[in-house]
Amino acid sequence: MRRRHRRQHSQPELDITAFMNLMIVLVPVLLLGMVFSQIRMIELNFPGMESGKGTSAEELQLVVTLRPSGLTVATSERGVIRSLPPVEGLQDFAGLRETLKQIKQQVPEKTDILLEVAEEIDYQTLVTTMDTVRSYPAVVAASVVQAELFPDVSLGNATAGPTVDLARAGEGV
Secondary structure (H helix, E strand, O other): OOOOOOOOOOOOOOOOHHHHHHHHHHHHHHHHHHHHOOOOOOOOEOOOOOOOOOOOOOOOOEEEEEEOOEEEEEEOOOEEEEEEOOEOOEOOHHHHHHHHHHHHHHOOOOOEEEEEEOOOOOHHHHHHHHHHHHEEEEEEOOEEEEEEOOOEEEEEEOOOOOOOOOOOOOOOO
């Protein structure tokens, strides 16, 4: 007769040190990656969408028209203030910023602006224009901060002519 020897079956120990090392490295890398992948959101106002708010005739309306042929800054009081043709095929954002800074010095309490955009304008140009009309870099106490220009941006379609009444068109700020 044969004897059957029962072998003792033992459960091998689970070695998770490699997995723990992976987690120790992976968790900080993923947490750092979250900081750099934030989604940016731009708040917009659309003309005529707010009920109960009407624009009065005396209120200054500032309009920046963005077309492939250039930028136009106009107000309801003075008409076209400045036309900025493209510089080397690109829109003149520096000229727009300087014009808006001069307007902001004259009417510091104004925060809203209407941005009229032609259909031919690409998305990146639109976002750059919106960033330009919202703020500009300024040096305060030896550090660069974003100074406010016109943070309340409303969007509209650029028609054949500007939205504001240009009967009293003037040049210069």
